[in-house]
Amino acid sequence: MKPENEKFNEVVGLLKKSRPLLDSPEEIGNNVIRRLRAEKPKTDILASLTDFLFSWVYIGWVRRTLITASCALILIFIYQQGIILKRIDTLGKQTIITDKANNSTPSDEIERLLTGYKNSGHLFSSRSITISEGQMKELLESVKELQIKYKDLEKIIEEDPDLKKMIEKKLMENDHTKTNL
Amino acid sequence: MIDLKIIEECRSGNFNNFRKLVELSSPFAYSVAFRMLGDEAHAKDIVQETMITIWQKLKKIKTAEGYKVWMYRIVVNKCYDEMRKKKRAPEFITDDKTWEILTNKISEGPSAALENGETTKIIEILTNKLSTKQKAVFVLSDLEGMSNDEISEITGIGKSSVKANLYHARKSISEKIEKYI
Numbered sequence: 001m002k003p004e005n006e007k008f009n010e011v012v013g014l015l016k017k018s019r020p021l022l023d024s025p026e027e028i029g030n031n032v033i034r035r036l037r038a039e040k041p042k043t044d045i046l047a048s049l050t051d052f053l054f055s056w057v058y059i060g061w062v063r064r065t066l067i068t069a070s071c072a073l074i075l076i077f078i079y080q081q082g083i084i085l086k087r088i089d090t091l092g093k094q095t096i097i098t099d100k101a102n103n104s105t106p107s108d109e110i111e112r113l114l115t116g117y118k119n120s121g122h123l124f125s126s127r128s129i130t131i132s133e134g135q136m137k138e139l140l141e142s143v144k145e146l147q148i149k150y151k152d153l154e155k156i157i158e159e160d161p162d163l164k165k166m167i168e169k170k171l172m173e174n175d176h177t178k179t180n181l
Numbered sequence: 182m183i184d185l186k187i188i189e190e191c192r193s194g195n196f197n198n199f200r201k202l203v204e205l206s207s208p209f210a211y212s213v214a215f216r217m218l219g220d221e222a223h224a225k226d227i228v229q230e231t232m233i234t235i236w237q238k239l240k241k242i243k244t245a246e247g248y249k250v251w252m253y254r255i256v257v258n259k260c261y262d263e264m265r266k267k268k269r270a271p272e273f274i275t276d277d278k279t280w281e282i283l284t285n286k287i288s289e290g291p292s293a294a295l296e297n298g299e300t301t302k303i304i305e306i307l308t309n310k311l312s313t314k315q316k317a318v319f320v321l322s323d324l325e326g327m328s329n330d331e332i333s334e335i336t337g338i339g340k341s342s343v344k345a346n347l348y349h350a351r352k353s354i355s356e357k358i359e360k361y362i
Contacts, residue, residue: 007359008355010287011307016323016326017294018299020216022211028211029203029204029207031229032236033199033203037196
């Protein structure tokens with residue numbers, strides 16, 4: 001729109017001519033510089049730290065590469081620490097399960113039992129054995145039961161000398177057969 | 182307005198050079214801010230904020246023309262924010278005396294000039310019905326004498342939208358002038 005209104009032109013002309021005057025640009029300059037100076041130390045701390053650590057390197061790109069490499073190493077270190085902590089946490093949980101088992105039966109006994117199971121011909125597909133807490137409890141209970149039965153059997157044999165003799169004889173015969181074989 | 186040499190000198194981080202740049206460019210920034218907000222203290226604050234933003238991003242400025250557009254863009258955006266805050270608590274000046282002052286000044290002829298306080302009141306009564314965009318376009322075009330291309334670049338509004346906003350602003354102001362003067 002081209003305002004043909006004369007009054008409009010006069011008013012706008014008057015306003016345009018009366019440019020607002022900034023009484024003291026120096027004051028604005030001083031305030032701005034003061035604020036910038038107050039903000040500056042924040043960046044200086046970082047700069048002084050890098051200077052302290054890498055001031056012995058005079059070539060710019062070498063210094064930048066070193067700073068980048070050290071930052072990368074720090075990040076890798078933090079990442080690895082995270083993984084280690086995670087693994088420790090997982091292992092810690094597994095230890096609790098073993099401890100529960102330890103309350104009922106010594107660990108070397110379980111190992112002995114498992115080794116016996118291995119040697120008895122049940123081959124494992126891999127070296128690691130994955131066993132749940134429930135299965136472990138079941139196994140230990142059956143072992144206990146067997147131990148009790150074995151003790152009872154020993155008692156019965158001890159109490160009956162004829163039976164003892166007969167069993168010893170049978171065992172001797174068995175050994176002899178094995179030797180012959 | 183500003184020589185590229187001064188901008189380049191500031192990039193070295195020298196505060197004295199930047200002070201020079203602030204003192205040279207702050208009157209222009211102040212003029213726009215004052216005409217848009219009509220408040221000396223707020224306009225000064227906006228100039229300071231603008232200069233701090235400029236210091237922080239000085240490296241991005243490649244040309245003197247780019248600096249000018251960029252500076253005005255920051256000023257206008259900050260004024261928008263301030264005007265939005267003001268809108269929540271509007272202060273309408275419905276002073277008949279202001280129209281009287283304007284009438285008297287126009288009758289004085291080409292020698293007439295307005296003081297900052299008078300400019301504030303006159304702009305306020307002329308533009309209080311305008312939207313923030315219309316006011317910004319009117320101030321930049323008719324009071325600061327910028328082209329539509331420059332306004333489009335500064336405000337981020339399309340050229341056709343600049344023309345439309347200017348048309349509506351002029352129409353609204355013309356109607357008021359017709360009514361009161």
